[in-house]
Amino acid sequence: MSMHSRYIWMDGELLPYERATLHFLTPALHYGVGAFEGIRCYSTKEGPAVFRLYDHIERLVQSARVLGFRSLPYSVDDLVDAVRLTVRTNGFTECYIRPLIYLAGGGWNLNIDGGRAAVGIAAWEWTNYLGSEALERGVRANISSFTRHHPNVAMTKAKITGNYANSFLAKTESVRLGFDEAILLEPQGYVAECTGENLFIVKRGRIVTPDLAPVLEGITRDSIVSLAHDRGIEVVEAPVSRDQLYTADEVFVCGTAAECIGLREIDHRVIGTGTMGPITKMLQEEYRAAVHGSHMRSQSWLTYVGEAAAVPARKLARA
Numbered sequence: 001m002s003m004h005s006r007y008i009w010m011d012g013e014l015l016p017y018e019r020a021t022l023h024f025l026t027p028a029l030h031y032g033v034g035a036f037e038g039i040r041c042y043s044t045k046e047g048p049a050v051f052r053l054y055d056h057i058e059r060l061v062q063s064a065r066v067l068g069f070r071s072l073p074y075s076v077d078d079l080v081d082a083v084r085l086t087v088r089t090n091g092f093t094e095c096y097i098r099p100l101i102y103l104a105g106g107g108w109n110l111n112i113d114g115g116r117a118a119v120g121i122a123a124w125e126w127t128n129y130l131g132s133e134a135l136e137r138g139v140r141a142n143i144s145s146f147t148r149h150h151p152n153v154a155m156t157k158a159k160i161t162g163n164y165a166n167s168f169l170a171k172t173e174s175v176r177l178g179f180d181e182a183i184l185l186e187p188q189g190y191v192a193e194c195t196g197e198n199l200f201i202v203k204r205g206r207i208v209t210p211d212l213a214p215v216l217e218g219i220t221r222d223s224i225v226s227l228a229h230d231r232g233i234e235v236v237e238a239p240v241s242r243d244q245l246y247t248a249d250e251v252f253v254c255g256t257a258a259e260c261i262g263l264r265e266i267d268h269r270v271i272g273t274g275t276m277g278p279i280t281k282m283l284q285e286e287y288r289a290a291v292h293g294s295h296m297r298s299q300s301w302l303t304y305v306g307e308a309a310a311v312p313a314r315k316l317a318r319a
């Protein structure tokens, strides 16, 4: 995967890719004090469009507030404009977008008030997060030996950079064991989520998903719930036990990077028929239609990036 692009937006300027660098003593690097988003831009008949951009930027700002930043240098509208500018200037029709708010200076006494928030936005071309076969065949998962954060240990509603050490532990273990993805249990032992996706089970035509308390409030999760409701499928939030996974008709996960993907095997147990189940398939197709602008929900969920117009001079850093 190449993460290369022409420009990266940093604090109001579009810098050439090679110049978007930070000092070794940037405190965010040492203490994980940052908040980020993962967003995607898709091609549509009307041009490139970002999926649920406002929702992502609002979650980014909320994550920064949860982390303790009292003020940020940019508003939600500023950041939405900056994302659109970054995609447009790079000339991408489809890409992954990574905004990051981070502690750029100060804070060495572990007090965020002593530091300053800075913001960067990168974008790069990226398609299949869990591999090209995953969308069609589904993937194999294990229950991680690592527990998901307790909500009062690390704030599970916020995409705080430091929280993702937990995802790294689980995902690395999972891949080393020969699986594709890890499922994490919350401290009580019920199913929480995967390292970067929310999880659903299907049993007798009804969908069940863990309640939001210990997990990230996924924007894809919310979209999938809406798409299921549109099709008259009941979705219930309830505790999900490990053995409910094993006995489900279908299990699927969803997230911005992974989209909507079936789990065909968990802990060496085949799930359902071992292929993508009909409800997973239907929701995967509806989701793909929504992100590509051909679903009745698309208009309210897509923000078009606009023409690849000239970038205002004040926004382009001198190379």
Ligand SMILES: Cc1ncc(COP(=O)(O)O)c(C=O)c1O
Pocket: 038, 193, 194, 195, 196, 197, 198, 215, 216, 217, 218, 219, 220, 221, 254, 255, 256, 257
């Ligand atoms: C831990 C975790 N859960 C769930 C998700 C899915 O969230 P979203 O659908 O907003 O991408 C993500 C991805 O950001 C994640 O990192």
